[in-house]
Structure formats: structure tokens, C-alpha cells
Amino acid sequence: xxxxxxxxxxxxxxxxxxxxxxxxxxxxxxxxxxxxxxxxxxxxxxxxxxxxxxxxxxxxxxxxxxxxxxxxxxxxxxxxxxxxxxxxxxxxxxxxxxxxxxxxxxxxxxxxx
Amino acid sequence: xxxxxxxxxxxxxxxxxxxxxxxxxxxxxxxxxxxxxxxxxxxxxxxxxxxxxxxxxxxxxxxxxxxxxxxxxxxxxxxxxxxxxxxxxxxxxxxxxxxxxxxxxxxxxxxxxxx
Numbered sequence: 001x002x003x004x005x006x007x008x009x010x011x012x013x014x015x016x017x018x019x020x021x022x023x024x025x026x027x028x029x030x031x032x033x034x035x036x037x038x039x040x041x042x043x044x045x046x047x048x049x050x051x052x053x054x055x056x057x058x059x060x061x062x063x064x065x066x067x068x069x070x071x072x073x074x075x076x077x078x079x080x081x082x083x084x085x086x087x088x089x090x091x092x093x094x095x096x097x098x099x100x101x102x103x104x105x106x107x108x109x110x111x112x113x
Numbered sequence: 114x115x116x117x118x119x120x121x122x123x124x125x126x127x128x129x130x131x132x133x134x135x136x137x138x139x140x141x142x143x144x145x146x147x148x149x150x151x152x153x154x155x156x157x158x159x160x161x162x163x164x165x166x167x168x169x170x171x172x173x174x175x176x177x178x179x180x181x182x183x184x185x186x187x188x189x190x191x192x193x194x195x196x197x198x199x200x201x202x203x204x205x206x207x208x209x210x211x212x213x214x215x216x217x218x219x220x221x222x223x224x225x226x227x228x
Contacts, residue, residue, distance in 0.1 A: 041152070041202055043218040056215055090158060098208040098216040099146040099165075104158035 023091030032074035119219035136205030144210035
């Protein structure tokens, strides 16, 4: 059973389009995260949700909008995609706070043309 | 400010060599947690270890060992008798109790193990 899953695994799209990435965890965790990994492998937190409540928003452009319909799901919607949005996006979850171990999804490689 | 430094960008070793990956952190909190994650070429992020600031005991897990030294703010990772399958990017990370839901990752060290 996959603990943290993301769809799609690959996403290729044109500049200006809107796209969504879905994330689901079956670990019963209270907290979920979105990270962005750039081409140099640098991992940066974007958002964190605890019990469906937004806790962290790390100065991400407002074209990015996370949505957590329930504790097990955290989706990421991106409007008006730009070239610089090309990256790998990882979803993760932890029991509670970030001091707990985070378990990561397989990643979604987004390519904006 | 919270910071994690992995000064080694890339390391290349020959199979069966021992290799140590360095991690130096900065924090003002007395309660914090340190992590190591592995990212193999397939891309997923695999959890390796979590250590809290009150437990300075070194840890060994098979060929992997970790040396936590608060005096030098370091949490180094050693692979003994490296194997080709150890080739990956390794990330050190820090999370502070005071920051709640935020984890800072180091820039990663890419390890190449040649046969």
C-alpha cells in the first residue's frame, strides 16, 4: 500500500495554463506539506496544513493555491504557469508537527514549455 | 536563524570505501530534531534517521552510522563499505520545536559510488 501518493507523476504543459497536482496519504497523519525541488535539487517548503488548516505559506506566489478537503488530501493548484515553475513538487505528511518524521510522495515532475 | 549546511556538493568513492557526509546546523532553539533523507536516482525521498537534540548517542544501522555532536553543531553520516546502490543525493534537515511545522533542508550531497 502506498503511504503518500501523488498524481500525476509527470506533467508537461504550456505557459499560461492552469494545472493541479493531487496528494493523498493513508497514514492517518494530521499534517501535510508541499515542497518544491528545483533543478539544483534544493528542497524548499511551500505550504503546510495541519488538520485542514493552513499553517505555513512560505512567500509562494498567489498563483499557487493549496486545498485540503480533508486530513488525508492536500491538492496544489497552479494558475498561469510560468517557465520558472518547472520543478519537482513533493507532497509529504507527518503525524503532527514537522519535528515528526515526514514521509514523502514520489514527486510530480512539472515541465512548463 | 535556522540553517543547515552540507558543504560537500559531490563525493565520489570506489565501492567498499567508507565515506562520511557532513552536516552542520544552526539553531537558537534548545529543542530540535535532525533528519537524514536519501534521494536515489529514481527520485523518491527516503527517510533514514531522526534524532532529537537531547539524545547525543551515536546510532548505527547496518552499514550506516550517525555521529551527533552538539558541541560542533554537527550531525554527520557515515556509510561503511559503500556499495553502488548507495549512489544518491543525501539531505540533512533540521526542524525546531519553536517553528512547529517547518523543516529546513540542506542543499544535499551527491554521492557517486563506482564499482
